[in-house]
Amino acid sequence: MKYVFVFFLIIGGSIPLCFSQVEEQELDSISERMIIVAGDSLIQSSIALEEAYVFGKLKFSSYDDKLRYYILRRKTEKVYPYAKLAAERLVELNDSLASIKNKRKRNKYTKKVQKYIEEEFSEELKKLTRTEGQILVKLIYRQTGSTAFDLVKDLRNGWRAFWYNTTAKLFKISIKEEFHPDQIEEDYLIEDILQRAFSKGKLERQATVLDYDYDQLYNKWKKTTKVPKD
Template sequence: MRILWLVLSIFFLSNLQAQEKKTLLINGDIFEYILDDCGDTIVLANFGDMTVTSRREFASMDEYNRYQRYRRYAYQVYPYAEKAIRIFKEVQRQTAEMRKGKRRKYTRELQDQLKNEFETPLRNLSKTQGMILMKMIEKEVKAPIFYLIRDLRGSFTAFYWNTLSGFYGHKLKDGYKRGKDSILDMVLDDVNLTYGSDEGPLPASIRLPKKLGKE
């Protein structure tokens, strides 16, 4: 029966793709739709990206407990990682054509807003929660936190934060390296930031400075 269901599903989907798609407006959103052989309307909608992983296996109970703890922490810091990545990508777009001086002026204007929004909750994170938050961001943007800070704020600032983070056992220059911590890899695979961080408006409390213009 499962094979029959699979064959029928594939056949049904291939028929849908072959039919001409039209659009309709539902609550202000535009959706594609098709008409089936009976004349009924079938609305088509796209789902966000999904990650399918294999069953988790652990060598010991200690590994399992660490996985559960990391996973719990990851979902606790997820909102901060999502907002940080969204803001970072928007700032990149806004400052892409600015010279260094104007870019730094722009980011300084934004810094006070970010401080008001995030300083208190981030200071309350544990060492492990902070590490997971950094690795989530680094995995998504594909760069160590150190270089993100350096590009936006300057080498001295990046060096300062790299040195400070070293006291807590983390080096911002190291970045996320897959394979270094298999439990962390599992957790970051479970938490998909790619879709959420590209969708929707910026946090209501964050107002990006107006473009300073080209020099």
């Protein structure tokens, strides 16, 4: 998946080998934890340390719907660490480039980052399927607030971004794809998968930079959501 790989050549970094377990914080005598049952706040203290969701049991109208959901879950959990990495490395890269004023040195630094990632992680990124690649593009937007296209354009140049997007279209992937769980049902399912994985410690939580509330999303979609076809 060259179009996905290119982005990671630019941002730099390393692929985490495992996911950290989310440790539960013990509550002291003067504060309580806010407990939310997807849509309804049960307990809210004056001092809320964090939020936790108690999720309802998943229900499916058919075996095929159930199968499609679990396929979507497997792919989402697989590519999320890459999107999380993108957000982290983007901040690091921008900080580093900000301290390098010379254009030639900036280009040299970027190329060194590209070479490092190419040698270490190219084969792993190339193994992503078409649907995994598209989910990754959406999650990059969730974590950074920018499309993969815009990130490439900002860090390299507009012609490269156009060319990579055109190449991606040959594989039915758009690197201009955004993430809108408040408008698109599949995006909501992806968000729901992430929240469930965070609560179980399967994935390390990283807050989205986008402006939406999962509690409100649940209330909006709970009566209409159907698992999409892959």
